[in-house]
Amino acid sequence: NAGVTQTPKFQVLKTGQSMTLQCAQDMNHEYMSWYRQDPGMGLRLIHYSVGAGITDQGEVPNGYNVSRSTTEDFPLRLLSAAPSQTSVYFCASSPSRDSGNTIYFGEGSWLTVV
Amino acid sequence: DAKTTQPNSMESNEEEPVHLPCNHSTISGTDYIHWYRQLPSQGPEYVIHGLTSNVNNRMASLAIAEDRKSSTLILHRATLRDAAVYYCILRPNTGGFKTIFGAGTRLFVKA
Numbered sequence: 001n002a003g004v005t006q007t008p009k010f011q012v013l014k015t016g017q018s019m020t021l022q023c024a025q026d027m028n029h030e031y032m033s034w035y036r037q038d039p040g041m042g043l044r045l046i047h048y049s050v051g052a053g054i055t056d057q058g059e060v061p062n063g064y065n066v067s068r069s070t071t072e073d074f075p076l077r078l079l080s081a082a083p084s085q086t087s088v089y090f091c092a093s094s095p096s097r098d099s100g101n102t103i104y105f106g107e108g109s110w111l112t113v114v
Numbered sequence: 115d116a117k118t119t120q121p122n123s124m125e126s127n128e129e130e131p132v133h134l135p136c137n138h139s140t141i142s143g144t145d146y147i148h149w150y151r152q153l154p155s156q157g158p159e160y161v162i163h164g165l166t167s168n169v170n171n172r173m174a175s176l177a178i179a180e181d182r183k184s185s186t187l188i189l190h191r192a193t194l195r196d197a198a199v200y201y202c203i204l205r206p207n208t209g210g211f212k213t214i215f216g217a218g219t220r221l222f223v224k225a
Binding site: 035048059105108 | 148150155156157158160163199212213214216217218
């Protein structure tokens with residue numbers, strides 16, 4: 001049972017480099033989202049998508065781009081990494097627009113920008 | 115977006131019940147109340163959710179106030195493995211899924 005799969009699990013970047021965090025889910029969920037979690041802090045919503053071709057900004061979208069070309073995949077792109085983007089990133093998915101449905105999280109991607 | 119308020123931290127003794135409070139005074143009529151927990155170095159996991167009535171499952175119970183402006187997650191017998199951050203969130207039924215998490219409550223369990 002794969003669920004929500006994130007890659008890579010760990011990554012070190014130099015300031016100014018670009019990279020993409022991958023997220024895939026095999027549960028045919030409509031809703032997907034990305035959160036970041038700084039040390040000792042809660043989760044902050046970066047971007048979310050309610051279906052293929054539809055994305056929207058969350059609480060902290062600056063410095064990140066997303067796209068949703070398929071139901072399964074929701075990659076998060078850092079165009080020019082900054083030390084302030086050092087964080088743990090979690091991808092999440094949910095089965096439908098019914099708010100009663102639960103959210104499934106990936107195991108996280110630890111990103112360090114030096 | 116409706117917000118929730120939780121204490122920063124709580125402490126419990128092992129094998130004793132734990133009541134984790136959450137205030138959501140601006141909740142709308144169609145908002146569901148969800149609880150998730152996050153163990154160290156892991157992603158959050160679902161615990162329980164409800165709309166109006168109290169709910170029970172194998173992990174916990176959820177008590178919802180009659181006016182829905184607050185709720186309480188109840189762990190009936192805390193174990194050391196329950197030490198985690200617990201998040202209370204609202205999931206709106208409209209406007210897509212802009213689900214906002216707060217800082218949560220860090221639960222410490224003493225042996």
